Amino acid sequence: MSAQNRNLHKEIKEKLNNNVMQTALSRFADQYPEARLKAYANVDNIEDLRDALRDMKRKTVDNIEQIANEFETSIKERGGQLYRAKDGDDLKQHLLQICLENNVHRIVKSKSMATEEIHLNTYLEQNDLHVRETDLGEWMLSVAGQKPSHMVMPAIHLDRNQCAEFFSEALDENIPSDIPFMIQTARRVLREEFLHADMGITGANFGIAENGAIGLVTNEGNARIVTTLPRIHVVIIGYEKLIPKIKDAAKILRLLPRNGTCQRMTSYMTMVDGPTPVIYKKGDQWVEEDRKLYVILLDNGRLKAAHDPKLKEVYQCVRCASCLNVCPIWTLVGGHVYGNIYSGGIGAILTGLLNSLDDFSKFSDLCIGCRKCESICPGKIPIPDLIDELRSRAVQEKGLNLPEKAVFQNVLSNRKVFHTLLRIASVAQKPVQSGKFIRHLPLFFAGMTKGRSLPALAAEPFRDRTSRLFKKNPEKPTMRAAFFSGCNLDFVFPDTSESVVKVLQNLGIEVVFPEGQNCCGKPVLGMGDRDTGCKIAKKNIEVFEAANVDIIISACPTCAETLHKTYVELFQNDSEWLARAQAMAVKVHEFTSFVADKYKKAGRLSPAKGKTTHMITYHDSCHMKRGLGIFTQPRALIKSTAGYEFTEMKNCDKCCGMAGAFGIKYSEISLPLLDEKISNIKDTGADTVAVACPACMMQLRGGLDQQAPNIQVKHIADILAENLPV
Template sequence: MSKAALRQATREALANTSVCSALGKFADNYVIAREQAYRHKDFEGLRREVARIKREAAERMEELAIQFSREATRRGATVFRAATAQDAREYIARLAKSKDIKTIVKSKSMASEEIHLNEYLKEQGLEAVETDLGEWIIQLACQRPSHMVMPAIHMSRNEVAEIFSREIKEPVEPDISSMVKLARRELRKKFLSSWMGISGANIAVAETGTIVMVTNEGNGRLTTTLPPVHVIIVGLEKLVPRFTDIVPILEVLPRSATAQHITTYVTMITGAVPAVDPNGNYHEQKELHIILLDNGRTRMAGDPVFREALQCVRCAACLNVCPIYQLVGGVFGDVYTGGIGTVLTAFFTDPQKAQQVQNLCLGCERCRDYCSGNIDLPGLIGELRRRTVEKEGMSYVQRVIFEKVLVNRRVFHKLLKAASRLQKPFTREGKIRHLPLFLAGLTEGRSLPAIAEIPFRERVDKLPRPGRVVDRVAFFSGCLVDFVYPGIGESVAKVLASLGFEMLCPEGQTCCGYPARQVGLTNSFTELARQNIAAFENINARYVLTACPTCAEALKFLYPQLLADDPVWSKRARWLAEKVTDFSSFVFAHREKLVPFMIPLKQKVTYHDSCHLKRRLRVTGEPRQLLIDAGAELVEMTPAALCCGFGGSYSIKFPELSRSVLDRKLQAVLGSGAEVVALDCPGCQMQISGGLDHERRPIRVMHTAEILASCIAGTVQVQDGKNN
């Protein structure tokens, strides 16, 4: 898939507004239902236990596969080790032909989708009928599943009715109950006439040779019990060492997948059992064939970074909470979809497609919070991106920007100064609402703030200072505060001065490097990290403060990780990381000194959680309490935890997707009835204020520092967003 093809596919998906609406509503309801399902459960503890079990299994994969094969064989099963998808397909086809089987019923199995089994069996003259309702709908529609748990989630009842009408050649009303009865009637005929059933598995226990299946439809048990030949396709990653390991997985899987305490059916199969064939003949022992599928799994297990992906239990929670999946559905992925689908695609199905699809990740990091296997999905996608760039390279223009300009502080800053002059013909009231030619897309659906004529770094000498210095704080401004929103930096200085802290601004600081990381250029990121560490080592300050959570994440978490293999720089990175804190957390820790000097704001304010502040720095309550202290009437948005869709360069690469995510955020803002949107991220400020300005909505967007500073100044006047 090319970049152009991916862009076109996303546009077509966005054009299907009914699907976008359905996926969005499902996601909102899912979060609420899932929270109820985990009530009185320690999700963090459970997923750490699941991760421990699955990590052990990945490290012992071959050993457990041998043990499972031995135990299952001892109990009457035939176990086949399939190294590739083709090996698995051929085994099943040979088995069916050897017994003159023509019709096969299938229970839901993502492993069978992975190996494209149905298409292959059809080529071999065999009929494979999906019996899971969603899978059957998809099969009749000649599509592929768009979701790992709910394969037909992207289809409306009217579309399903049309498909069923074509299948039975008579009109079918779009009534769910009636259509379910129709499916039951049609599929029952297949169950009673089929000699082979194929199923997947959720867990395979090495200790006992047991296969575990969790389903919500009876087709799973009909598939595994009625036909005299049963074939199970199970990926090696489903292996666990002990029978007791089933418990924590069954605790998280249904709760995370469908917000159920337990699925309708939990089936455990240990060895072959009796059967009655379609002719009514009794078989003392049916044939049980278990295919242990590799198809890239041992390669993943051998990768020290991507081995973590084998902790996935296929609950699809990462899809359910992903803002991009909610917009484009199955376009985000291949056989496996969403964030985890991108990683699995790289190893199991189509590495070339994964190289393009990974670009759809917005980087909101929400998937990591909901993952049942405690997988750092954003980190894995970042590594996939890095390897893609290492292998495929980047365009000449991107190379120049990131490897020549961004890492050269003086050149970078001179170019921004030049841009501040060149923008003047397009700037009105501190905003850029239209740009010419190939730049026009940047202002599609939003305005942009003008680059400041005087950057923050040139205003340092005029910053407010405390009458009596209690301590010193070094300030990391970041690109947006420095060159777009210098007023935020001035507000930070004013708040700190009121607390008795002197703010120091190292001249040698530059971009935090996060943009380079996002495009996979580790060398540029490393160079910027070293520059910033060196700049702050020369400053005598107890704290390093930033008003941008993305910068805080880079300095506090990513630098030590990035430089971990360098003994010297690793130590220096950890030294800086220990000092770093975000603005709201720092002020909150000293708020008792601030409150007495504040004049109440007396405005209705809603707060936007930036993704990096909430999900990486774990800061949510502190800025809200500061707003309350400032006299604001705090009103929450519904839903509250929506990304704004900025994602740095993402809003340039995928403007339609970025705008669609923003639209949902703006709806939530307007629904709150607030006069002011407060936030702690200048990137989010650019996105949300630009969207509101484009819609001509008189709602102000302000950094928490700006709000607090306005109250300390003894006025409730709100800044108008101009960079002056």
């Protein structure tokens, strides 16, 4: 089915109701992190390894034509041939010509994502060639008519019973769902395929310019046989797999197996550096001659990416798929809902580069920007940032949808209109409001309150309370701070904003609230509308320049990251506004890290003593931990607060499923993530959950209100304010 005719929400629900897939993916996602760390147990510094790989890849992409020329020269010196294919059609036509010239009828293949990318098997079969995948997962998927759902483990979404059905269908035998039996059966069948094949086709994990060698990192050994038994070996390799020296292969080999399959080394590491002798039957006689080696270097958009100052970072990918292994979305829905060969965040980027921005746009919002992928990627690719870049380019090329355009350009960018609408909504919600929540909505809105309550807008926003709060500012302040509340803390959680002010005042700080401040712009920027995002950023910069303060405090990590980092990135090509954004950025502080530093200097950060009345746990927000790198300070503040005993929850830093508009647009994914988080909270036995992000507070409060109303959710600012002297 074409992407235009697909019902993505329907497909997602089908995957969520696929018990076999859910069991397989959840088990794998649960086991992977610990298994990966065990594989790194003998490594002194993982970050040094990642830095070395990243730096090598960056140097390579900056000299990609030279490296490709060296690789070609080395291939030819060893008796091989190299062809540069501009795209998939070019490659397929050239390969077919090779088959015709060499009287090829039967082909065996090892797993190759590049051949999946260009739909090579279908093309060869349409031209009357017999093609057999020899990787067990790929073989089963070819029988099932499916695409890989994972770059390393293509059939991870299947169980042994389904595999037995595919084996039985392919072989026309009754194959039991016994794994050892299926493996032995595969060996028996594939042995005949290997012996009668005229050509073997492999991909490559890397290609070395220095000596023309390619490296194959596998666990089944089928790739090694594909390179040795047939009389012709064809290597299909993308430009991104090229590396300069043989010593550079060690950087990949130390990271790829550990990240991809949680092994220090895979079962087979094969290096091929030119043709070798082969004995095969020619007519009625057995002959011995050198095997023919053809290497096809595939472009298909790769060289354009290599020369893109931002998107060239995709060359740091080694196709380990660890980004999928930790992605909260992929581990719920699998790879097929992404609609193309490559899935997950890196898959969205590759789809945009190798297919089109249209294809990218249809699935890019399945990335929630939690940065879990970036924290584990061996090449340190900033996957969410590259997705944001492609979103922006898609908007520049195609424009926004009319509803989004109307909201972004006429509402969010206009503070007075936006805030007026919020005030009207706070009155209009009263018929469905119950205390601080909206628990039930009528008609077709009912699904929005299924599984979680929605927060009610406050009757009195924070900005209407400032005049009385700031009367309590210290007479002789140590510094002057502006509070950037953000939308949630202003209109949804104004009590928490009051707590922020009280804590800062207790530290001897004068607090002001610039009335002209608006939304930080993250929702707009996240959808790729940088023009409107710049407009919002400029307004906020002007407002806080006029405030004449020493520091700017935000108790929302998303806002803090946007003010501190994103504004600076927005104006890289505008020297005037870049300087102004940088001047603002140095003043921006996230609330908990700032307070923890002040408490530490004042000797107030020691673990609290005395009787504890509450068991408390802490949820790390994505923007807080991986965006700002703040995670020890909130815990230190909690532990220093009297009356609380701290306990850590499982997967404390896994996304709660809110992620801004994602939590509403894809509620079918958001709610399972919320349910998992609530289950982990319950398992701690805590009666309080501490957070430092208002969006997470919104999601967790809404879920717990329906599932465990006895458990409270508190912002750390509220916890600290409760313990201030009266």
